[in-house]
Amino acid sequence: MEKGGGRPDLAGMERHALEAALDEQGHERFRARQIFQWIYRRGVTDVAMMTDLSRELRAALAHRFTLDTPAIVHRDTSVDGTEKFLLRLSDGKTIESVFIPDTPSMTFCISTQVGCAMACAFCLTGKMGLVRNLSAGEIVGQVRVLADAVSMRDRKFNIVLMGMGEPLHNYDETMKALRILNDEHGFAMSPRRMTLSTVGLLPALERLAREPIMPNLAISLHAPTDLQRGELVPLNKKYGVSDVIDACRRFPLKRRSRITFEYVLLAGVNDRPEDARRLAKLLAGVKSKVNLIPLNAAPGIPFERPSDEAINSFAEILADRGVLVSVRKSRGRDIRAACGQLIVEGQRKSAAQQLASIAFQ
């Protein structure tokens, strides 16, 4: 299955692992630093181009490792500047990644899985089920490809793990990807520029709380009661609202930082004044901010986006109770790049998945 006959992928290795592999093969450890600089700083996708390494070393690297880079199959640009990329992985599966400029930051929205097992009721990706996890190399690969495609390699950008998939359901590869992105000889990204969004897989959230590299945390809450949330987020039956909020209270936050609670607003379902009041009460004393996401409607999604008045009055109720609140601007809707809208068709589908068109948040 793996391209390259099971050879390790240079682009998915942490620097210490690459150093150890080089050492084992009789090469100098510090070559790992040069290789990192070529791959991440200069955007090289072929070891032959790493011209400060000897020909012998380049030949040895080409023989022992692959250097996998997702291929851009399709690229769409929205009127608002958002760009959506359809990327093909080495086994032919496809994922989507989005570049969202001027938020005011420059942001890459990155996938962590092909499909998703969480099956949230309003999310198209959820309809597709989980096809497979992405490797760390494929997660970082999206950043490498997008940074080149939109000429951001030498500029600061943020990443949000809000693409296809549940990052905490692919814990090890996701954390490895964050460590590679953080490497001082690679992108050298600060964890402050990384946001991990999760539906609340509690055991993994507890693990995250002990990580040395701590991204910003966003929790997909979507409803203030178990009754409502259970209808929208199947995982709520396992880890309920109060469990999630308790875990958030315990989560170690840096000074001045807050947990973002994402709340997709669905007309008549979770957008009523009493929902807003309950939400404010639930979050009292939690260092939080609420990001309201008016539903991005799509065929096959049995909900509607609330009116602007309903959205505003929901936000006002929260603000009046001292909750920090923002409404997420829908970006790239014309190219179906907004939250819950990205569609990747043509994956190998199971019978159940055939029923739904394959999608990406």
Ligand code: SAH
């Ligand atoms: N699995 C992770 C990350 C991906 S989803 C999570 O659930 O947090 C990123 C955000 O987009 C989540 O808050 C998700 O609930 C939201 N989303 C999914 N479908 C949506 C839709 N149709 N409209 C608006 N937001 C949606």
